[in-house]
Amino acid sequence: MESRRSRGLARFFRQVHALFLKNLSFQRRNARTNAAIAAFPVLLCVLLVSIQHVVDGELERPPWRCGCQGTRCGIQYSTPIQALSCAVPVPPRWPALVQVPATELRARTHLHPRSCNASENCPATVLYTGQNHQLAEGLGKLLFPPVPIRHALLPNVLNSSNYLDEFSRIVSASTAYLNLFRGQNMQMRLEYLKEMPKSAIPMRLDLTTLLDALFFTWTVQLLLPVILTYLVYEKEQRLRLMMKMHGLKDAPYWLISYAYFLSLSTAYIMLFMISGSVIGLDIFRLNSYIIQSMFYFICINLQIVLAFLLASFFSSIKTASVIGYIYVFGASLLGEALLKISIEDDTFPRLWLVAMELIPGFSLYRGIYELSEYAAAGRNMGKPGMRWAELNDPVNGMKDVMILMSIEWIILLVLAFFLDHRPAWQPLFLFRFLSTNHSSPSKKPNKLKRGFRRVHVDTKSDVFLERKVVKQLLKDMDMRNMIICHNLKKVYRGKNGNPDKNAVRGLSLALRKGQCFGMLGPNGAGKTSFINMMIGLVKPTCGTAYIHGMNLRTDMNEIYANIGVCPQHDLLWETLSGREHLMFYGRLKNLTGAALTQAVEESLKSVNLFQSSFGDKTVSKYSGGMKRRLSVAIALIGNPKVIYMDEPSTGLDSRSRHDLWNIIKRAKKDCTIILTTHSMQEAEELCDRIGIFINGNFHCIGTPKELKARYGSTRILTITTSPEHEEAVERLVSRLSPGYTRVYSVSGTQKFALPRLEVGLEAVFGAVEVARRAFPVLGWGVADATLEDVFVRVAKEARAFDVLS
Structure with a gap:
């Protein structure tokens, strides 16, 4: 076995190295998933091109293609829709005549007799606009044959004789000018009209123009639920807490996790940009790649920080995943329906627009909207898209968006780290007044909180003596190599009208190095609540504990570096092997090199995972008993000063149980072990002292022989x-x-x-x-009497006492 001397806490870079190697193994096992995530935008681009190809093929079919009759094709054989795609090299001539409506279609007015349709002598009504009625009337007389002309008696209708004379003079001057330069026979004549020639224009529906900013905003934001789910998974499975209980600090965890998410997001965006440019998407091809890279780099960093922030408020993977996808699609749709209208409205207040862009999804939409607009303008006008010079354009919002997102990135980073850095049991400072936590263990129970009721503690002789020992040790400040629990209480507030639950009621206990202390009690007695307080899962309502001189309330980070925990439920990564688990936790305990390799090998052998290469198989292939043995090995590696074991032999066969007992007997020589169990045989075999814990109280404390002699x-x-x-x-x-x-x-x-x-x-x-x-x-x-008989008798007495009280 390795040396039992204290190795101290692993420093920052060693913890970073340990977490990096663990994550590297974890991500190597999830390589297919990571590759699928990174390749997702490529698949989207391929799908977009495929759909575009199908649509273009459909538009080449007869309903849309230029019409043909036999081997001849042209506009004359086409429907109005088909005519749009036809080539017109020689447009037909149109007569330079005013199209006068047929007699039966002419409108009747109050100026015309009612019988004009019958006589087919209805005059044509020609509308004109403008204020110079004289000019219009003069031109009309020149254009129409000499027939009677009537006009409506509208205001400002003037006599046009003078103006007609002026028009005649203008026409005469123009004719004289032509005769001077081109000869006497030259005349100004309008013979016909025709369109400009045009080439064939195939019908085309540009999907990228239709989808535009909405599609790309969706695509970029799809990584947010992935990151959020990963963070909440470690929180829900308590893997993060398990690492923290073995000494992992917050800074290394953030550094490695952030670096991994940033690498994944960078690969995601790079493949998106490259694939989009290769297939010819203008939003990537025409705009400056430097501007795009800066914009997307800020976006993915803000997205990662937002995921860390949101993860602080979720404890369920399903809930986090649903909310994440609702945010992604909701922000994009609202951006298309609401933000886009505000951007295009010049009268919309700029301050309100900036306030809307404080939502990360809206700022992302605004940036992609600007890129798409510049790409569309460049495509239509044959110019490049957004360049550095365009960032100073007051209409361009890209510069403001990048500045806003950068500031928001820094602010949310600090806020997310603050929320994540606080202990798991500490409430938000905004809601501290709702908390039942109290930092001073000396406060009286009736000062704790309204609704807390006094609880009676049965002071039997051995329990009373234990309290006196604790008080004397605290008075003498003798805490070296000891665990001292002083008046620990935990009250869970009742909900929906239910009464408060007193899980632990004034527990006092003193344990020295080299002892194994066993807690016996029925289900719901409060054993697990006590363990959870000691390992930092929940905060005591009142009282405190000292582990080798470190206060449970204020020095939890230092305590984590000196304890090992075997929780009631196995907290393991399904895709890591047993060896990889032990290597990781061994590095956190400051083991390196040959000492680390030797410790891992001996741990695997001690829990019977070395044979048949079980240590190199993933945990997902382990049985329940094998997982339990691995959890015990993790608790023991690195020689911690204190080891907590919550029902360590659950699910083990007889041989494995006896092997585990031998391991615990060897380990307790240089540490203190606290275990809970339902096995009386296990308690009698392992424990130097036993406490029977019922309804949150110790009802007796002593060695197995003392308890059997006293209560048996x-x-x-x-x-x-x-x-x-x-x-x-x-x-x-x-x-x-x-x-x-x-x-x-x-x-x-x-x-x-x-x-x-x-x-x-x-x-x-x-x-x-x-x-x-x-x-x-x-x-x-x-x-x-056996220990089981003692337990049954004490439990009956405690139940009878509770009924009477």
Whole structure:
């Protein structure tokens, strides 16, 4: 075995190295998942191109393609929709005439007789606009044949004779000008009109233009639920707390976790940009890659910090995942429906726009919106997209968005670290007034909180003596190599009208180095609550404890470096092997090099995981007993000063249980062990002292022999005869001890409890000899009370005391 000297706490860089190697093994086992996440944007781009290809193929079909008749194709054979895609190299001529409506279609007005349609003599009504009615009337007389012209009696209708003379002079001057330069026969004539020639324009639906900022905002934000789920998983499975209880500080955890998420996000965005550029998406191809890289780098950092912040408020993976995806899709849709309108509205207050962009999803949408707008402008005008010069454009919001996101990144980073750095049991400072926690252990119970009721503590002689020892040790300040619990209490507030639950009621205990202390008690007695307080899972309502001089309330980080924990439920990574678990926790205990390798090998051998290469198999392939043995090995590695074991032998077979007991016996020589168990055999085999814990109180404390001598005041006599001799046996026992109690009687086998003070062993032997002469005795036995008998008796007395009180 390795040296038992204290190695101290692993320093920052050693913890970083340990966590890095653990995460490297973990991510190597999850390589396929990581590759799928990183390749997801590539798949989206491929899907986008595939859909675009299918749509383009459909638009090349006859309903959309330029119409044809036989081998001839052209606009003359096309529907109005097909004509849009036809080439018109030589547009047809249009007569330079005003299209006068047919007689039957001419409108009737109050100026026209009602019978004009019948006579087919309705005048045509030609509308004109403008204020110069003289000019319009003059031009009309030149364009139309010499027929009667009527006009509406509208205001400002003037006599046009003078203006017509002026127009005639203008026309004459123009004709004279042409005759001067081109000859006398030159005239100004308008013979026909026609369109400009055009080439074939295939019908095309650009999906990137339609999806635009909404699609890319969705894609970038999809990593947020992934990161959030990973963080909440470690929180829900208490793996983070398990690492912390073995000495891992917050700073190394943040550094490695942040670096991993940043690497994954960077790979994700780089593949997205590269694949988008390769397939020709203009939002990537036309805009400056430096601007895009800066923008997305700020985005992914803000997204990681946001995930750390949100993880502080969730304890369920399912809830966190649902809320994460609702945020991703909700922020994108609201950005498209609300933020986009505000951006395009020049009258919308800029201050309100900045306030909306404080939401990370909205700021991401705004940045991608600006990139898409510049890409669209560059595509339509044949110019490059966004460049550094455009960042100073007052219409461009990209510069403001990047500044805002950078500031928000720093602020949320500090806030997230503060929320994550606080102990798991410490409430938010904003809600401290709702907390039931009190830092001073000297406060009286009636000062704790309204609704807390005084609880009576049964002060038996051994429990009372233990309290006196604790007070004397605290008075003498003798805390070296000791665990001292002083008046520890834990009260869980009742909810929905239920009363408060007093889980631990004024527990006092003193343990020295080299002792193994066992806590016996029924389910719900408060044993696990006591362990949870000692390992920092919950904060005591009142009182405190000292572990080798370190205060439970103020020095929990230092305590973590000196304890080992085997929790009631196995807290393990399913994708890591047993060896990788031990290597990681060994590094946290400051083991390195050959000492680390030797400690891991010996730990695997001691818990029977070395054979058949079980130590190199992933935990997901372990049985329940193998996981339990690995949890015990993790608690013991690194030679901690104090080891807490909550029902360590649960699920083990007989051989593994005895091997585990031998390991604990060797380990307790240089540390203090506190274990809870339901096995009386285990408690008697391992524990130097035992405390029976019922309803939050110790009802007795002592060695197994002391407890059996003090509370085992009976001898158990068991006799097996024929069923017809049961009454004769009972009469014999009644003469032997009038205060006897028959425990049970089954098919001739009877068990009697005889008062120890009334009956000696010689009297029992004599009575059995008398019985054997009177009738056949098939078997008999006498024994002192067992630890189980002591436990049952103490439990009954405690239950009766609670009923009376």
